[in-house]
Amino acid sequence: MSIAVKGLLFDMDGTLIDSRSCIELLWRNWAQRHNLNFAEIQAVMHGRRGIETIQIVAPHLDAQSEVELLLAEEALMLEGTVAIAGAHELLSSLEPHQWAVVTSAPRDLALAKLAFAGLPLPTHIVGADDVTEGKPHPAPFQMGAAKLGLNADQCLAFEDAGAGIRSAHAAGASVCLVTGAGGKDEHGLAQWQISHYSQIQVQPNGDSIDVSFKSNE
Structure with a gap:
């Protein structure tokens, strides 16, 4: 797949x-x-x-x-925040122009949390303070795609929450549900599902990215 x-x-x-x-x-x-x-x-x-x-x-x-x-x-309660398995390896394998973070947290707090968890920091990020209407409105993911010079329908979005899945789906993105931290898709809108990022393989293919989904590990 x-x-x-x-x-x-x-x-x-x-x-x-x-x-x-x-x-x-x-x-x-x-x-x-x-x-x-x-x-x-x-x-x-x-x-x-x-x-x-x-x-x-x-x-x-x-x-x-x-x-x-x-x-x-x-901002004072970051203790216990950890990266989802495989996230560091995946993000490190991507070029800065290939990925963006689209979060409901404010930008500064998001960067602090990512750094605390030891993850690469994004060049492109959409935070709560960047949009007037948050998830489940499509605007956050539309803006995230635009920061990459793309339309949302050219992107794959990774989400764990119903509001975010609805946002990405409404924007036109393909959606992968991430369940490792308790994620759920109440509306059945995600086309793909993983528990952690070791279950996918990413390969560059010209100006595209081929994402392959492995069986559950």
Whole structure:
């Protein structure tokens, strides 16, 4: 099984790095502070920008000020963040113009988390502060592809969360679900599925990239 594309687009949390313990603790503490049901927050938070999560679960709060406090806390809670298996090897094998990170985290925090996990830093990145409408809107992945000089339908997107998968699919990208950090595709929109990056092989082919999917290892 293989696909030929011109660019690879990667979500970050849950896709390139496993940061579940940090993120869930952050939101659990926030829910307790505001007497909110964490289960309701957990149902919508994955893949979304913090500001949009707060607007959904607590529209009575000032989402901008709340998310600023959360981000300041998150920047101090990187311990336990680790790279998904095979991510370092894959990113290191790619040329800078072949891949981009498309994340719902702010750019500076994303770069800090990638560095903490020991992953190569992207030349091209789309963060929460780069778009006016976050995932599941298609804009983030459209912008990620544009940074590579491509249309989204020329790219393969790696995602772990429903909101991100919907965003990539709506943008026109092919989608691969990454399940190693608990990723799920509730809507059945991903064409491919891996648990970690040792399950794919990437080969340059002219101006394209051939991505081959191996059997589960």
